[in-house]
Amino acid sequence: MATSIVIVETPESQQLLIQKANASLSLQGSIRVPGDKSISHRALMLGAIAQGETTVEGLLLGEDPRSTASCFRALGAEISELNTERVRVQGAGIGQLIEPANILDAGNSGTTIRLMLGLLAGQPGQFFSVTGDASLRSRPMSRVVKPLRQMGAQIWGRQDGNLAPLAIQGQHLRPIHYHSPIASAQVKSCILLAGLMTEGETTVTEPALSRDHSERMLRAFGAQLSIDPETHSVTITGPAQLHGQPVIVPGDISSAAFWLVAGSIVPDSDLVIENVGVNPTRTGILEALAMMEADIELQNQREVAGEPVADLRVRHRQLKACEIGGDLIPRLIDEIPILAVAAAFAQGTTVIRDAAELRVKESDRLAVMAHQLNRLGARVTELPDGLEITGGTPLTGAEVDSHDDHRVAMSLAIAGLNAAGTTTINRAEAAAISYPNFTATLQQICREG
Template identity: 50%
Template sequence: MHIQPVKQLKGTLKVPGDKSISHRSIMFGALAKGTTTVEGFLTGEDCMSTIACFRQMGILIEQAQDKVTIQGKGLYGLTKPDSVLDVGNSGTTMRLMSGILSGQAFEVEITGDASIRKRPMDRIIRPLTSMNANIRSLSGNGLAPLLIKPSILKPINYVSPVASAQVKSSILLANLYTGSTSTVNEPTLSRNHSEIMLNHFGAKIEIKGSLVTSYPIKELFANHVVVPSDISSAAFFMVAGLICPNSDLLLKDVGVNPTRDGIIHVLKNMNGSIEIINERTVNGEPIADLHIKSSKLIGTVVEGDIIPTLIDEIPVIAVAAAYAEGRTTIKDASELKVKETNRIDTMVCELKKMNIHIEATKDGMVIVGGNRIQGAQVKSYDDHRVAMSLAIAALGATGNTTIENSSCIAISYPNFESDLSALTLH
């Protein structure tokens, strides 16, 4: 991808559907009785991996662009796949599906690409094993591929050492097969899309602070799902609109779930002009339009309980910080080290190439804004969020920027480059 500096961004944009909600619509639809319909489905590679896995297990899924129909077979309707399930680059698919597969009557192996085979799976193996799941890392090091064999699951009261929606969701999904009540207690509440959608499909999930309780049910029932635009994808255009002069953007139908909207709070703290309008709730998920205008950003501190609500947006927050006046410090974000790449190291390395003052810390980074940002040849490390963040950083640079291996963007935002081009005036 080649990015030239731009004079301004103007227009209205609806970014693709939320990745987390799209994954769950397929999984829960497959486990529900009846026909589930989904609107606004994200057709990125990660979500297509989820579709492929459930098709392998006998679920009929029809797709026409962002509209999907799932013929659910109930909690016990999945069938043994003919071959290994391949999740591609999707950690969500592997971790959530492991909870589901722990309750099935067949043996199955799950693998993924080279990146997935480096990401920690012990964080789900431990609680699922405590639920009597027969799940193990075939390499014996807590990494994929995973082998799951049939077992009789039992409930758990799990105190999670990390605030992780994937860990929590794998337990909630496994609990559907215990016939009993399980709890998950997190340090802070992580994304709650699973709880909201499970209740939408007829489960009984209760949330009290950071304690989530899953009560026994006999079935899930098909429903209609409207997927909001993904705030993690909208974040790139929020920052772009704030840092490019004379810009005025309207981002439509963005999911503003309080467990995901930390990016909005941080950018407002940085003096960003973000107006939240047309707020409403669909399928239990809060949605709004976001009006973004160019702003003179200032440095801030990002730390503590807000981190789980913006963990995927930290790379682009680092870009906003590079264009802000003063120092921005990001702390408590060691989770970034175990994403598609070590996002702390990769962002620091690549932004330095653009003459940005940025240093890594043990759990985050420090960025000093105000330096003259220069175009450069940079690398994505096959990480979609790193690639898109570097593209936004390049918009206000002097000179052109080339991003190597930018095709990884298709994992979550296949039309990113064309959407960006449609809004820019050079």
């Protein structure tokens, strides 16, 4: 019997069945992953507030960027139909977003709602209402609402503005120096976007370095920024004028992470993932896998539109346990679910700490990954701020659930490649949030020995 990967549609949701054959399975070939989600969001947003036209090539066509495009169309930007070839954005200009007739819906996208709040708060005389799906309405917004209120924003919502739906009355904002208690690119970006509309310097200082896509793109669009890497501080000077730019979106390293782990744990595999963004604030996954002695080679390294890019070649190798924590966590926070899968196949006990942030993502990723991997036979202990995973126990197919979390769905699919029997993943359609053709790519690279 050949290994088969089957999608079963039901009226309620989608199941992904990975039926492991007795024959040996390997992963072979060259693939490209979807455009970087973080860069896709920012290209649409900055294009929407810039003067002139912005063109975006390689945009991620997932549900989250679609939510961003929908919101900013409602705010007055002209955004062409989304595609991977070229999206055209005609900006409204900074401070020129219009008051929409309807509630803005950010869908499942935390990046959309949190970054957008920074722009809406500085639109004097305009009123906005924003919401999202059930998952987004349960995620904390006080981390951006608090600093925005310090800048003079008026924001109301459930739990004193901690939960959406939120209402915003635009104001003239004042610059601040905000010492963020967490290293979060969403918090930093929200404040920097609000700082575009202030008189003076707005500074964000973080406890550790978070991804810097906003800083790179803001500079490219014409904003004045200064960065102090020693103190993890970024300062933006307002008021600013942004000018439309061509943006080329590289492949998302968070999406590539699934194949890096799959190629590492499935015997005889040899994969090349082409055109992946390797921004140093995002390459924590490469460092973690190097600590686990994975065989990963960066080839054809180059720079595209200000972002470092490379092709990643991964070949199977027995992984070793390691400890992951500290300043590395902000640079691989989205990759921890798939790292947990890697740890389940590594020799020894891997400990992941300082990752409590995962409890307020699309799901409680620490609790969900521990429970679902244990259903497959792994040995995972949930910690208050992480996971302890003892590898080496053979996994057996079982029925598991994504909890409507795209990264959980894809991580469980990769685990299923190395589990005996059939692994059934409920609510597998969640993968489309960031990787619409994930299943097709999985089918493409599977080879029977």
